[in-house]
Amino acid sequence: MTTDMGMPPILSPEDADRAVLLAAPRGYCAGVDRAVITVEKALDLYGAPVYVRKQIVHNKHVVADLEGRGAIFVEELDEVPAGETVVFSAHGVSPEVHRQAEARSLKTIDATCPLVTKVHHEAKRFANEDYDILLIGHAGHEEVEGTAGEAPEHIQLVQGPDDVAGIVVRDPSRVAWLSQTTLSVDETLETVAAIRERFPELLDPPSDDICYATQNRQLAVKEISAGTDLVIVVGSGNSSNSVRLVEVALEAGAHAAYRVDDASEIDETWLEGVSTVSVTSGASVPEELVNGVLSFLSDRGYPDARAVHSAEESLIFALPPELRRDLKAAGRV
Numbered sequence: 001m002t003t004d005m006g007m008p009p010i011l012s013p014e015d016a017d018r019a020v021l022l023a024a025p026r027g028y029c030a031g032v033d034r035a036v037i038t039v040e041k042a043l044d045l046y047g048a049p050v051y052v053r054k055q056i057v058h059n060k061h062v063v064a065d066l067e068g069r070g071a072i073f074v075e076e077l078d079e080v081p082a083g084e085t086v087v088f089s090a091h092g093v094s095p096e097v098h099r100q101a102e103a104r105s106l107k108t109i110d111a112t113c114p115l116v117t118k119v120h121h122e123a124k125r126f127a128n129e130d131y132d133i134l135l136i137g138h139a140g141h142e143e144v145e146g147t148a149g150e151a152p153e154h155i156q157l158v159q160g161p162d163d164v165a166g167i168v169v170r171d172p173s174r175v176a177w178l179s180q181t182t183l184s185v186d187e188t189l190e191t192v193a194a195i196r197e198r199f200p201e202l203l204d205p206p207s208d209d210i211c212y213a214t215q216n217r218q219l220a221v222k223e224i225s226a227g228t229d230l231v232i233v234v235g236s237g238n239s240s241n242s243v244r245l246v247e248v249a250l251e252a253g254a255h256a257a258y259r260v261d262d263a264s265e266i267d268e269t270w271l272e273g274v275s276t277v278s279v280t281s282g283a284s285v286p287e288e289l290v291n292g293v294l295s296f297l298s299d300r301g302y303p304d305a306r307a308v309h310s311a312e313e314s315l316i317f318a319l320p321p322e323l324r325r326d327l328k329a330a331g332r333v
Contacts, residue, residue: 020297021228022290022305023220023280025313029213031113032057032284034317035090036066038111041319042087043070045326051086053077053093054142056111057284058239060261077101085109090284091142092116094149109323115181115211116143120150122205126176127151131203132169134158136191137180141240144180160187161194169199176203181211182241182283184248185218213283214241216311218248223310224278225252230270233259234289235282242282254278262289263296277302 028036035056042050048070055063055073063073077100080086085107088097092112101108112120126133133155137144148155158164158177169175177195179188188210196202208215225231231249235242242259249257260266271277277297281290294305318324327333 017275018302019276020294020302020305021224021276021278022294022307023217023224023278024307024309025213025216025220025311026281027283027285027287027290029211029283029313030315030317031090031115031211031213034319035111035113036062038109038319038323039066039071039087040069041323041327041332042085042109045323045330045332046085049084051080051084052089053080053086053097054089054091055238056087056089058091058242059236059282059284059286061236061289062284062286077104077106080104080106082106087111089142090116092120092146093142094146096149097146109320111320112146113181113211114317116146118207119147119178119181119205119209122178122209123147123150123155126178126203127154129174130154131174131176132156132171134167134175134177134195135179136160136177136183136188138183138240141180143182147178147180158191158195161191164191164194164198167195167198172199173201174203175199175201176205178205179209180240181209182214182239182244183210184244185210185215186248186251187244212315213313214244216313217241217245217280217283220308220310221245221249221278221280222252224280224308225249225254225257227253228276228278229255229274230276231257231278231280232266232270232293233257233280233282234262234285234293235259236261236284239282239284242285245280245282249278249280260293263292266293266296271300279305 049072052073087109090113231254233245246257246259
């Protein structure tokens with residue numbers, strides 16, 4: 001149970017010095033919701049198994065739930081039998097992966113987040129205009145691999161300000177930057193500033209690449225972190241945006257901040273001497289996992305959470321067109 005920020009809960013004498021703050025917004029973003037629903041509807045429509053290349057979203061509980069329904073997660077397409085249905089994850093894939101799928105006669109459903117697709121389009125446009133593209137992101141992340149695959153001969157990865165000195169470009173007047181959508185806003189701007197110092201004519205993307213949900217969740221965690229004793233971020237360890245939330249919380253003034261997949265990972269010692277606990281979750285986290293953390297705190301004498309609203313979100317993305325077409329043909333819409 002939570003109460004609005006403007007209506008603080010009535011505290012009992014024993015917990016009057018304690019508080020739990022709950023970030024809003026938190027949890028599922030529009031892209032994650034679309035991707036998870038895509039797999040669920042594909043299973044309902046086509047029947048099990050439905051194959052998914054990589055984790056559909058970076059959350060082990062979501063993946064385990066879909067596996068229980070009949071989804072099979074694979075690392076690469078050669079693990080998918082020819083002719084089967086495969087869903088591409090929210091993080092996007094390169095054109096080479098699409099070619100591989102076509103060569104194996106796979107039925108593909110592309111659940112790439114539309115905001116990631118936007119970055120792919122920007123990469124292709126900059127490459128067509130013969131720019132050197134500096135992609136800010138983390139090596140090995142699926143989203144980075146997918147974006148880089150759009151124009152590998154034009155793109156080089158920049159993981160942070162320390163990489164800037166080693167950048168080599170053909171023409172300093174024709175350099176553009178893009179970024180992974182789930183990075184820390186502040187750290188990305190720091191990297192961009194370092195790049196611009198070397199290349200003053202650096203071209204910005206037409207809009208910020210860091211997605212609205214990532215920005216909103218970082219803003220929300222800042223709101224609940226200043227001066228708080230403990231911040232608990234719910235999210236999996238391979239979730240870039242969840243890991244960034246811990247870093248943002250500490251930078252915003254939290255005395256301590258930890259990431260957990262669920263309440264079972266909370267260390268009781270974290271609560272020693274702690275009066276104020278703030279809670280948030282990454283963009284691929286189901287709300288029941290947050291509720292589990294709140295119940296854990298309640299069982300240890302903490303009051304009901306007080307929601308702190310920093311932004312409103314109403315964006316909804318349509319399902320992939322190939323899935324919508326099949327749903328319509330089956331009379332499911």
